[in-house]
Amino acid sequence: MSNRPALPPEIGRRRTFAIISHPDAGKTTLTEKFLLYGGAIQMAGQVRAKGEARRTRSDFMQMEKDRGISVSASAMSFDYDRYRYNLVDTPGHSDFSEDTYRTLTAVDSAIMVIDGAKGVESQTRKLFEVCRLRDLPILTFCNKMDRESRDTFDIIDEIQENLAIDVTPASWPIGMGSDFVGCYDLLRDRLELMDRSDRNRVAESVKIEGLDDPKLAEHVPAHLLDQLREEIEMARELLPPLDHQALLEGTMTPIWFGSAINSFGVKELMDGIGRYGPEPQPTSAEPRQIAPEETKVTGFVFKVQANMDPKHRDRVAFVRLSSGHFERGMKLTHARSKKAMTISAPVLFLASDRELAEEAWAGDIIGIPNHGQLRIGDTLTEGEALKVTGIPSFAPELLQGVRAGDPMKAKHLEKALFQFAEEGAAKVFKPAFGSGYIVGVVGALQFEVLASRIEMEYGLPVRFDASQFTSARWVHGPKAKVEAFTQANKQHIAHDSDGDVVYLTRLQWDIDRVQRDYPDITLSATKEMM
């Protein structure tokens, strides 16, 4: 990372990141504050990124509103200081882990938000593990410091032990709960004081010459000041100092303390992503890696979303630009079909509002409206045959049969199912024997989401039923062997929405048997998206 050439300034100022957290830790609130400071409100023209207003717009499904969870990922861009931030929103619920995994392939770093009273929670840990698979740099925000929270050393210890990552304090909280007055900024020797009277006001910031500066006593009550000096002394002794390289390698996380709802600590966190967060990184691809500074444009689809706007029956492919300077109207080659596409109406996303993008650079996320040509994992180039790698599709963990409430509407159901398969919202299998479809998902809630979307978007009530199968594996091997295998195991065979052969079963024993009896056949729980 360190010996790469300097990037063109427009690319070097990009910071593309996601927020990972357990539900309720404050991700939405933090996002709102980012947008507030980032002026996205004015940039978007329409987005009023405050409170429920944003929520209403980004949670476009009734079910999301009912449940208060965010099912869809969107990307938001905003400028702050000299940086361009691209925040890719990850679905918060554990049932959408596959979607989240793919979203994390599109970012260069992640912010981990934890609740100061609760510490590292289950969903945070799962998402953290996904980030670790890719060695993503992680910056930590410990939220809700205006409430009774845990001891600062306890929180840091827990992260270090639970997640096996070094933690370095970027700021240190002063007091807690109703006593919380603000933070000492350890990276810049400043005192940040929280303003409780106005939640949207940027905190007051006082330059301090080290911990002996008499100015401290003017702002911090004596008992808290003694404690602060003692704690910082201890922290400096016990905790590692910021090591930028370790941060970029994902082995150290700096932690900021704050209160998103009071807009406190948010600016420091943004500054931190700007100053220490990684710039756009190279993208893995076959037959060669793509570097962001390459002049030719390349990008890849990491998410497809259909029916974002009920008035337009289109799909939007979310594309992370891997290299180059994109301009509206450009012709790009769709690597899978080798067809040229003129990208005439790319969009930048701000919550669920859209804006035409005139230009974009490596690191940016753009939306490309299309009629289904663009699928997850697709690569776009200026002609070179490149294929971005590492965007997997996971075998579903839950399978159910699906039927249209009205048997006359079977064709409509098929269309709906294929659309959701394309979006990556579910796997759809057509069994070789019998009629109907089997739908596979990673988390049970996804069945409900699907049923509700099929009804809303296609006016089609559907029923999910238990399936005789519980596992699905993609079948790989030489063509003739796969055919022979298919013939001999017809009652277990289905095809997915790409036409690939899948083995369905309810017994691990069957899978083991296949591996034993058919040495040329591999049953795989993942497939690279093509």
Ligand code: GDP
């Ligand atoms: P998400 O589920 O992670 O998106 O969390 P939200 O941003 O929706 O926040 C969950 C709840 O915590 C909401 O009721 C917020 O108002 C509240 N909250 C968020 N940040 C803070 C904070 O800094 N202090 C306090 N006391 N509450 C907060």
